[in-house]
Amino acid sequence: MGFFHNYEEMAAMILFGIGFTTLLLHKNMIKKIIGFSMMDSAIYLFLAAKGYIEGRTAPIVVDGVQSMEAYINPIPAGLVLTGIVVSVSVTALMLALTVRLYRRYHTLDIDEITAQVRKEEQ
Amino acid sequence: MAKTRNDYENSWWPRFVRWLKNGSSALDDAMYGDLEEEAVLPDAPAGDAEKREAQWDERRRLLLRDEQDMYSQVHAWSRSKGAKLAQWFYRVTAVVICLGIIWMLLQTAAYLPPFGNPDNPANNEVSRRYIEQGMQETGAVNIVAGMILDYRAFDTLGESNVLFIAACSVLILLRISSEKHGGDAVAQLEAEADDRMYEPKNDLILQRIASFLVPLILLFGVYIIMNGHISPGGGFSGGAVMGAGLILYLNAFGFRKTERFFTFKTFKVVSLCALSFYAVSKAYSFFTGANHLSSFISPGTPGRLFSAGLIPYLNIAVGLVVCCTMYAFYTLFRKGDM
Structure with a gap:
């Protein structure tokens, strides 16, 4: 325990917090999506940091060496790959929805869109 | 006995209950006090009924006007200053919540096993199997x-x-x-x-x-x-x-x-x-x-x-x-x- 090791994980946590703050504080939907992407990146950083082992190389077999002591953990790499693909898909979907909302309401401000929707409902 | 009841009706709890039930106004509160007012007003001779009526009308009109003034003031406040205050409050709360979350996550990260250590629990038999047998089993x-x-x-x-x-x-x-x-x-x-x-x-x-x-x-x-x-x-x-x-x-x-x-x-x-x-x-x-x-x-x-x-x-x-x-x-x- 102590705040002076695990710098990579700490950085990931702070990045996650910044992304979450962006999500809460901005009214512009594009900026909300940017905050969301920052949270995604923080997760990748965290996973990659968890898989790293001091002084070992990437898990690609070189010269037939196949001992556990030569390579880092390959599993987080696979997880990050999955995460990147899913986040690309989710970002594209969110942006498409934003484009549709903009075409209809001509604003990106989420409060204004809500107000206009309420007015339409009445 | 009657006095106790009147006091009770004017105290804050029944007023609050009335307000909850049907949105009491200043006028309603005044009406509740009517019984008492009658005693307070100077005992007019019976012929002055018209005068009394006129007095009461005046009173009601004033009360109504006060109430409307109050409402319009509140509305104006909620549109200008109140909106700003609510936004400010929202922002401050958001920042406080985010700082709290960051603090909690940092605490958690501080308890995690050290970075880059080969003995971490994540480096278990699954990754051992992938590394030691992977090339023979998959050919990659x-x-x-x-x-x-x-x-x-x-x-x-x-x-x-x-x-x-x-x-x-x-x-x-x-x-x-x-x-x-x-x-x-x-x-x-x-x-x-x-x-x-x-x-x-x-x-x-x-x-x-x-x-x-x-x-x-x-x-x-x-x-x-x-x-x-x-x-x-x-x-x-x-x-x-x-x-x-x-x-x-x-x-x-x-x-x-x-x-x-x-x-x-x-x-x-x-x-x-x-x-x-x-x-x-x-x-x-x-x-x-x-x-x-x-x-x-x-x-x-x-x-x-x-x-x-x-x-x-x-x-x-x-x-x-x-x-x-x-x-x-x-x-x-x-x-x-x-």
Whole structure:
């Protein structure tokens, strides 16, 4: 325990917090999506940091060496790959929805869109 | 006795209950005090009934006016200063909550096992198995490729499907249908100022550089995909590179030239074929593997281009899906259509 090791994980946590703050504080939907992407990146950083082992190389077999002591953990790499693909898909979907909302309401401000929707409902 | 009751009715609790029930106003409160008021008013002779009536009317009118003033003041406040105050409050709360979350996450990170330590619990027998047996069992030199396309191949199939489904959703949301035009779609097209208006393109510098770069980029993408099991790379990264090449071509030469070889139909056919090939071949390999049947898939010699059983072919399938999807995302988000 102590705040002076695990710098990579700490950085990931702070990045996650910044992304979450962006999500809460901005009214512009594009900026909300940017905050969301920052949270995604923080997760990748965290996973990659968890898989790293001091002084070992990437898990690609070189010269037939196949001992556990030569390579880092390959599993987080696979997880990050999955995460990147899913986040690309989710970002594209969110942006498409934003484009549709903009075409209809001509604003990106989420409060204004809500107000206009309420007015339409009445 | 009567006095106690009156005191009770004027105390804060029954007033609060009245307010809860039907939104009491200053006028109502005054009316509740009527019994008492009668005693307070000077005992007028019986003939002064009209005068008393007039007094009461005056009182009511004043009270009503006060109440309306109060309401309009409150409304004005809530529109100007109140709104600002609420926003400020929201912002401060948001920052406080976020700082709290960051603090909690940092506390958690401080308790995690140390960074880069080989004895961490994450480095358990699963990764040992992948590293020590992976090359013999899958034939892939790149252990990550062997893991995601052999041991965990259905996971990767789901991933490609997520990408494909996202592309379909974006298509549904953004495509301006040309066949079934309701008036809406046509109006939208006119309003949006289609990017096709700027064609044919004649940006000479961009076109010369693109005609030199695009083949190289596509070739590099093919290289990354084909060597996915030997070196770093694979279907996802290679597909993204190829998609970038296609996007550059589209930007340099415009929709009309790109549509000679890549249309919406190409996207449909290629994605469908790649995903079904992936699903069928992987189902075959899982079926034979689980039932101890002999299959024609063999790991081959590790390090060769066509080795590692199904992995290069699956990489090609994934690469095609990713390439098509990237290009589709780009064209759909541009003004103009696929």
